[in-house]
Amino acid sequence: MGETVNPPARGGEQQIETRQSASSDSFPPLILASASPRRQELLLQIGLKPDLVDPADIPEDALPDELPRQLAARLADEKAAAVAERHTGAFVLAADTVVAVGRRALGKAGDEREARNYLTLLSGRRHRVYTGMSVVLPTGRQITRVVSSAVIFKPLGEHDIASYLKSGEWRGKAGAYAIQGLGSLFVRQIQGSYSNIVGLPLHELAALLNGNGFDVWQRSSLAASDQE
Numbered sequence: 730m731g732e733t734v735n736p737p738a739r740g741g742e743q744q745i746e747t748r749q750s751a752s753s754d755s756f757p758p759l760i761l762a763s764a765s766p767r768r769q770e771l772l773l774q775i776g777l778k779p780d781l782v783d784p785a786d787i788p789e790d791a792l793p794d795e796l797p798r799q800l801a802a803r804l805a806d807e808k809a810a811a812v813a814e815r816h817t818g819a820f821v822l823a824a825d826t827v828v829a830v831g832r833r834a835l836g837k838a839g840d841e842r843e844a845r846n847y848l849t850l851l852s853g854r855r856h857r858v859y860t861g862m863s864v865v866l867p868t869g870r871q872i873t874r875v876v877s878s879a880v881i882f883k884p885l886g887e888h889d890i891a892s893y894l895k896s897g898e899w900r901g902k903a904g905a906y907a908i909q910g911l912g913s914l915f916v917r918q919i920q921g922s923y924s925n926i927v928g929l930p931l932h933e934l935a936a937l938l939n940g941n942g943f944d945v946w947q948r949s950s951l952a953a954s955d956q957e
């Protein structure tokens with residue numbers, strides 16, 4: 730399988746330097762179908778540098794009566810499928826993170842007012858974070874999984890909310906907060922995967938990849954080079 734990926738140029742696409750290890754040149758490329766810097770950072774944390782970042786551009790609205798878990802799965806699935814159409818013979822990875830309060834899904838807030846509503850809703854409560862992840866394999870087969878974590882927020886005062894909104898951190902984050910940033914000040918407890926809340930559940934991703942022909946230890950730049 731060739732390692733070079735030369736898709737047609739499009740907005741938001743980012744060519745990443747070639748892989749570190751010459752031995753990896755024969756591997757099918759890894760394409761990250763995501764514009765989220767968090768997902769790139771999480772992959773780098775385990776030594777995986779995508780060969781290409783090619784974000785999907787799909788509408789992210791929920792369908793009538795669609796539950797948060799289903800929404801996360803469907804969007805991850807659609808993102809991976811859309812990008813895989815542009816690339817063959819690659820591992821194409823996409824994800825979608827949704828914050829859920831009961832049956833209600835909170836995506837990214839559109840403006841400060843909506844962000845305030847979300848934070849008010851989350852204040853003093855336990856909620857769930859679902860990340861759907863979907864991988865299209867070089868064979869064309871697609872695998873989608875959803876991972877769920879629970880988060881308990883402390884009760885938020887007006888000073889907390891106003892200051893957080895002013896920080897701007899809420900932008901582009903499901904549920905209008907970032908656990909990896911100032912949002913951590915609100916988090917009393919979590920149950921389940923931390924990386925899942927940030928946007929990509931690393932343990933479950935590795936299990937999925939390892940079980941489907943992508944050896945994470947072998948492809949990680951952080952693992953010993955005699956892993957070949």
Ligand SMILES: Cc1cn([C@H]2C[C@H](O)[C@@H](COP(=O)(O)OP(=O)(O)OP(=O)(O)O)O2)c(=O)[nH]c1=O
Nearest residue numbers: 763764765825826902903906907908926927928
């Ligand atoms: C809950 C939470 C979400 N998030 C982020 C992860 C995702 O980037 C974002 C949810 O939006 P997503 O639609 O999942 O992802 P995205 O639009 O940023 O990128 P793409 O669709 O191209 O993959 O919220 C955090 O960074 N920290 C958190 O604590």
